[in-house]
Amino acid sequence: MKRFVRAFARVRGEFSERLYILGFIEFMVNYKQRVKALFDGADFDHALVSSSESLRYFSGFAGIGGAYLFLRSDGTSRMFVTELEAPDAKEASFDELVVIPKNKKFQEEVFKAVAGEIGRGPLGIEDSYVTLSAYEEMKQYVGNWVGVSKRISSLRMIKDEDEIVLIKQAIKISEESFLDILKEIKPGVTENHVAAELEKAMKERGAEGVAFPTIVASGYRAANPHAVSSDKRIRDGDVVVVDFGSRYRGYDSDLTRTLFVGDVGEKMRSAFEAVYETQQVCFHSLRIGSSLSEVAKLAITNLAKYGLDIYYTHSLGHGVGLEIHESPYLSVTSGDLLNEGNVFTIEPGVYIEGLGGIRIEDDFLAAKEGVTRLSSLPVRF
Amino acid sequence: MKRFVRAFARVRGEFSERLYILGFIEFMVNYKQRVKALFDGADFDHALVSSSESLRYFSGFAGIGGAYLFLRSDGTSRMFVTELEAPDAKEASFDELVVIPKNKKFQEEVFKAVAGEIGRGPLGIEDSYVTLSAYEEMKQYVGNWVGVSKRISSLRMIKDEDEIVLIKQAIKISEESFLDILKEIKPGVTENHVAAELEKAMKERGAEGVAFPTIVASGYRAANPHAVSSDKRIRDGDVVVVDFGSRYRGYDSDLTRTLFVGDVGEKMRSAFEAVYETQQVCFHSLRIGSSLSEVAKLAITNLAKYGLDIYYTHSLGHGVGLEIHESPYLSVTSGDLLNEGNVFTIEPGVYIEGLGGIRIEDDFLAAKEGVTRLSSLPVRF
Numbered sequence: 001m002k003r004f005v006r007a008f009a010r011v012r013g014e015f016s017e018r019l020y021i022l023g024f025i026e027f028m029v030n031y032k033q034r035v036k037a038l039f040d041g042a043d044f045d046h047a048l049v050s051s052s053e054s055l056r057y058f059s060g061f062a063g064i065g066g067a068y069l070f071l072r073s074d075g076t077s078r079m080f081v082t083e084l085e086a087p088d089a090k091e092a093s094f095d096e097l098v099v100i101p102k103n104k105k106f107q108e109e110v111f112k113a114v115a116g117e118i119g120r121g122p123l124g125i126e127d128s129y130v131t132l133s134a135y136e137e138m139k140q141y142v143g144n145w146v147g148v149s150k151r152i153s154s155l156r157m158i159k160d161e162d163e164i165v166l167i168k169q170a171i172k173i174s175e176e177s178f179l180d181i182l183k184e185i186k187p188g189v190t191e192n193h194v195a196a197e198l199e200k201a202m203k204e205r206g207a208e209g210v211a212f213p214t215i216v217a218s219g220y221r222a223a224n225p226h227a228v229s230s231d232k233r234i235r236d237g238d239v240v241v242v243d244f245g246s247r248y249r250g251y252d253s254d255l256t257r258t259l260f261v262g263d264v265g266e267k268m269r270s271a272f273e274a275v276y277e278t279q280q281v282c283f284h285s286l287r288i289g290s291s292l293s294e295v296a297k298l299a300i301t302n303l304a305k306y307g308l309d310i311y312y313t314h315s316l317g318h319g320v321g322l323e324i325h326e327s328p329y330l331s332v333t334s335g336d337l338l339n340e341g342n343v344f345t346i347e348p349g350v351y352i353e354g355l356g357g358i359r360i361e362d363d364f365l366a367a368k369e370g371v372t373r374l375s376s377l378p379v380r381f
Numbered sequence: 382m383k384r385f386v387r388a389f390a391r392v393r394g395e396f397s398e399r400l401y402i403l404g405f406i407e408f409m410v411n412y413k414q415r416v417k418a419l420f421d422g423a424d425f426d427h428a429l430v431s432s433s434e435s436l437r438y439f440s441g442f443a444g445i446g447g448a449y450l451f452l453r454s455d456g457t458s459r460m461f462v463t464e465l466e467a468p469d470a471k472e473a474s475f476d477e478l479v480v481i482p483k484n485k486k487f488q489e490e491v492f493k494a495v496a497g498e499i500g501r502g503p504l505g506i507e508d509s510y511v512t513l514s515a516y517e518e519m520k521q522y523v524g525n526w527v528g529v530s531k532r533i534s535s536l537r538m539i540k541d542e543d544e545i546v547l548i549k550q551a552i553k554i555s556e557e558s559f560l561d562i563l564k565e566i567k568p569g570v571t572e573n574h575v576a577a578e579l580e581k582a583m584k585e586r587g588a589e590g591v592a593f594p595t596i597v598a599s600g601y602r603a604a605n606p607h608a609v610s611s612d613k614r615i616r617d618g619d620v621v622v623v624d625f626g627s628r629y630r631g632y633d634s635d636l637t638r639t640l641f642v643g644d645v646g647e648k649m650r651s652a653f654e655a656v657y658e659t660q661q662v663c664f665h666s667l668r669i670g671s672s673l674s675e676v677a678k679l680a681i682t683n684l685a686k687y688g689l690d691i692y693y694t695h696s697l698g699h700g701v702g703l704e705i706h707e708s709p710y711l712s713v714t715s716g717d718l719l720n721e722g723n724v725f726t727i728e729p730g731v732y733i734e735g736l737g738g739i740r741i742e743d744d745f746l747a748a749k750e751g752v753t754r755l756s757s758l759p760v761r762f
Contacts, residue, residue, distance in 0.1 A: 064593075064607045083694035087605035087734075102696060103713050127513040132506075133530060135513055149514060196584035203577035206612065212445075213590045224468035226445050231587065313464035315483060332484050351468075 029162050031093045032075035034058055037155055038124070039073035044146050047071045047124030048114055053322040054126060054152060055092075056250045063088030068110045070117075071124075080110045107134070111141035124148035153327045157319060158341035163251060164365065167320065167343055168374060170207070170253035171363055173246040175377040177201035178257065182381060185259055187236045191216040195229040198244055207246035211254060211324045215243035218261070222357040225314055225349055236262040239356040245324065252324045254345050255375055256361035268358065271350045274306040275358045276379060278348040282316060283364065286371045292334040299348045300332070308350045317345040320363060342366040343374070410543050412474045413456035415439055418536055419505070420454035425527050428452045428505030429495055434703040435507060435533060436473075437631045444469030449491045451498075452505075461491045488515065492522035505529035534708045538700060539722035544632060545746065548701065548724055549755060551588070551634035552744055554627040556758045558582035559638065563762060566640055568617045572597040576610035579625055588627035592635060592705045596624035599642070603738040606695055606730055617643040620737040626705065633705045635726050636756055637742035649739065652731045655687040656739045657760055659729040663697065664745065667752045673715045680729045681713075689731045698726040701744060723747040724755065 035058055038047060050068045055061040059069055059079060067089065068080040079094040086099045100109045114123065121144030128149035130138070139145075159167070181197040195214040202210065217227035219238035227241075234240060243256040258272060281302050282295050296316040303309040315331035320343050328336035328344060347361030362375040416439055419428060431449045436442040440450055440460060448470065449461040460475040467480045481490045495504065502525025509530035511519070520526075540548070562578040576595040583591065598608035600619035608622075615621060624637040639653060662683050663676050677697040684690040696712035701724050709717035709725060728742030743756040 064609070084606055086694070088607055102694065105714055125513075127517070128515075130513050132508040132511050132513065132516055133528060134509075136508070147514060192584055192587065196581040199584065200577040200581040203573055203580065203610075206573070208609070209594045225465055226469055228445070228589070229584075313467070313483065333486055353468075 029060065029093075031059055031077075034155065035071045035077055036073065036075040038071060038148065038151060042073070042124070042146075042151070044122040044124055045073040046114075046118050046122075047148050048110075048142075049126055049148075049152075051126055051129040053156070053250075054129075056322055057152070057156060059092040059094050061089060061092035062250060066106060069094065070110075070114055078113075080106075080113065082106055107137060111138050115141040118142070120144050122146050124151075126152065128153075156321055157327045158339060159321060159343050159365075160341070163321065164343070164374075166249050166251040167253060167363070170211070170246050170248035170251050171255070171375050173202055173205045173207050173248060174244060174253045174255055175375060177205055177207075177246070178242070178244065178255070178377060185234065185240055185242075185261065187234055187238075187261060190231050190233050191218055191221070191229040191240075192231055194234075194240075194242070198242070202244075202246040205246075207248055208250070209247050211245035211247045211252035215241065215256075217241045217357070219356055220354055222258075223351045223353050223355065225351055225357065225359065234261055237264060238262075239264050239268050239358065241357055241359050243359065243361065250322050252320050252322070253363060253375070254320050254324060254347075254361060255363065255377060256347055256349075256359045257377065257379065257381075258358045258360060259381055264356070267352070268356055270306070271308060271311075271352070271358045272360075274303060274308050275348050275350055275360050278302040279346050279360050279362070282346050282348070283362075283371065283373065286338055286364075286366070288338055288340055288366055288368075288370075290338045292328055292330045292336045292338060293332050296330050296332045296334065303348065303350065311350040311352050312348065313351055314349060317347050317361075319344045338366050338371070340366055340368055410441065410474075412440055412458075415536065416452045416458055417454065417456040419452060419529065419532060423454070423505070423527075423532070425503040425505055426454040427495075427499050427503075428529050429491070429523075430507055430529075430533070432507055432510040434537070434631075435510075437703055438533070438537060440473040440475050442470060442473035443631060447487060450475065451491075451495055461487075461494065463487055488518055492519050496522040499523070501525050503527050505532075507533065509534075537702055538708045539720060540702060540724050540746075541722070544702065545724070545755075547630050547632040548634060548744070551592070551627050551629035551632050552636070552756050554583055554586045554588050554629060555625060555634045555636055556756065558586055558588075558627070559623070559625065559636070559758060566615065566621055566623075566642065568615055568619075568642060571612050571614050572599055572602070572610040572621075573612055575615075575621075575623070579623070583625075583627040586627075588629055589631070590628050592626035592628045592633035596622065596637075598622045598738070600737055601735055603639075604732045604734050604736065606732055606738065606740065615642055618645060619643075620645050620649050620739065622738055622740055624740065624742065631703055633701050633703070634744060634756070635701050635705060635728075635742060636744065636758060637728055637730075637740045638758065638760065638762075639739045639741060640762055645737070648733070649737055651687070652689060652692075652733070652739045653741075655684060655689050656729050656731055657741050659683040660727050660741050660743070663727050663729070664743075664752065664754065667719055667745075667747070669719055669721055669747055669749075669751070671719045673709055673711045673717045673719060674713050677711050677713045677715065684729065684731065692731040692733050693729065694732055695730060698728050698742075700725045719747050719752070721747055721749055 063085045070078040077094045078096040080098045081089045127147030180201045195216045216229040218234045218240045222241045240259045245254040299316045317330035319326040349359035351357035444466045451459040458475045459477040461479045462470045508528030561582045576597045597610040599615045599621045603622045621640045626635040680697045698711035700707040730740035732738040
């Protein structure tokens with residue numbers, strides 16, 4: 001009840017009407033259950049996490065800086081923060097808070113406290129996040145560790161309803177913002193201007209920030225799939241690739257649209273049709289249990305019908321959630337199968353040096369009743 | 382000469398007149414010399430780096446995604462990228478480029494190629510960047526490694542002239558943008574709106590992006606030093622802390638100003654004077670060779686004169702460069718001394734729950750002739 005009152009008060013104090021409802025949903029998140037799930041079938045009973053994604057996932061902590069969360073298989077937890085992070089920590093969910101004063105070495109104090117409770121281990125640690133040097137320091141205190149990154153990734157791959165609500169909101173913010181600034185995409189305007197307007201629109205609509213630096217690549221620059229944005233001006237006859245996403249309360253969205261400014265020529269027009277068809281073919285091929293390397297191969301096969309597979313340089317898609325790129329991966333080397341609860345992108349593309357590029361990307365959910373598209377932005381403007 | 386022509390062409394094609402000059406300076410960066418310096422006095426002759434900062438520092442690579450750079454003590458290098466990163470790689474500086482096709486496992490191919498050249502090692506790796514799981518994969522190929530993160534950090538701590546030019550440009554963009562949007566900071570406006578306008582202004586002025594999500598914290602929220610921005614509206618009588626920075630061609634700036642909207646009361650007004658005095662006292666106390674823990678203690682002592690040290694919860698400052706927080710650190714636990722070429726912040730602050738907070742932050746350079754302030758934004762508006 002105490003927590004209810006606190007969450008309610010916070011929501012009333014800080015957020016708009018719309019966010020109030022989401023704030024209430026967030027409050028309902030059962031962090032304890034997530035902590036317990038981490039230890040399902042495990043032969044260790046403790047873990048120490050510190051990536052910003054894990055801090056959010058297991059406690060709702062939304063701070064920027066360093067914090068450690070010590071987790072127990074009974075669902076209880078203990079959060080360690082610096083004085084600087086103490087205000088953010090108070091908004092999070094845990095059983096005990098330890099604030100380490102600034103005249104102490106933060107990491108060392110955390111490792112000492114953990115060793116004090118569990119001795120030499122075993123301790124679950126985020127092996128895909130902890131660096132070698134942090135590990136060298138930690139092992140002086142807790143030498144017996146087990147990697148838990150794959151376990152966490154497997155948990156996070158299956159989105160619960162609360163998470164889907166937040167991802168949908170991140171998508172909605174992105175889509176509305178894109179429609180807001182569509183009129184800016186015209187000859188004479190710089191790519192940087194378009195990116196700046198789009199990022200501003202997302203922030204004004206309640207995004208925490210961008211999920212990644214917005215890509216606006218026009219004309220010949222569109223042939224580079226990772227071109228970010230530049231001072232180049234959009235010219236008549238340019239294709240314009242816009243790859244963008246907002247972050248909403250920790251959760252990302254990821255969309256790409258390709259626009260034609262004037263006459264982009266037959267080659268780009270037909271590439272657009274082929275890429276869009278490929279996205280649709282891949283989408284409709286997917287079922288719960290589908291092989292994600294097979295769907296990635298299907299994209300290549302479909303583009304090959306038009307002789308465009310040689311211009312397709314990246315993988316087909318990736319999971320989206322607390323990270324912009326996370327499991328599962330839709331690539332020819334992926335070993336993943338599609339599972340209920342997966343949220344992911346499908347984003348085939350074609351890039352022709354000197355001429356430009358085409359990419360179309362949407363966000364999808366593998367729901368019980370089948371794969372559905374979460375994004376609803378038109379592809380033609 | 383070939384490189385000269387390429388850089389020149391790129392600059393003409395993509396950047397404005399002002400950037401042309403900077404583009405030319407960038408071209409002059411002697412990456413080979415940086416590579417050689419990494420091995421100065423080392424008992425190993427090869428290193429493999431992959432953090433985005435190291436890729437920038439040793440080759441100028443500005444891509445987003447995965448790439449590995451293999452470095453040799455003779456200054457030569459070999460870059461490994463996926464097909465996706467190949468266009469970005471072409472802008473970078475190296476002796477050989479290896480593009481790994483998307484049907485191969487990228488990391489594995491890189492490790493195999495490195496082992497093919499140097500056998501089991503020794504290989505310098507970024508121990509403060511490489512994760513345990515990446516290391517587990519790598520050690521199947523190259524088992525004998527040496528951590529080079531401290532070496533790289535020591536090199537990067539000493540900024541050369543080219544780097545200082547870029548940092549100054551990042552500061553200039555931030556300052557001009559702040560002055561542009563100053564009029565937006567008024568009662569009734571949300572923190573998110575101010576942050577969105579500021580981030581847009583920085584992007585329009587040529588920033589690659591933000592150095593970190595802009596903090597706009599007003600009224601009671603200003604008591605949290607890491608408050609980012611929210612839907613809270615600025616009210617008459619609020620202090621407003623704005624902590625912001627742009628990233629320009631990889632290099633960051635970091636500034637904080639605290640504004641008064643209407644009458645913020647005597648306590649906040651006098652805290653402002655104490656914080657500003659503390660920043661100035663610390664700045665003027667610094668000489669080449671100064672102990673950075675001593676200056677951090679001086680900040681506490683100076684705030685204690687006003688009984689404000691109990692409200693000061695973070696460290697005094699940090700290095701700024703390719704990362705927003707990097708060595709050297711100005712904190713009571715720091716072991717660093719001030720060296721010529723260091724670029725760093727001084728940012729004392731005072732945070733009083735329920736009332737608000739004050740922070741003033743500028744960027745400084747330890748030059749041969751003494752410590753100078755790089756930022757020139759007024760502190761009172």
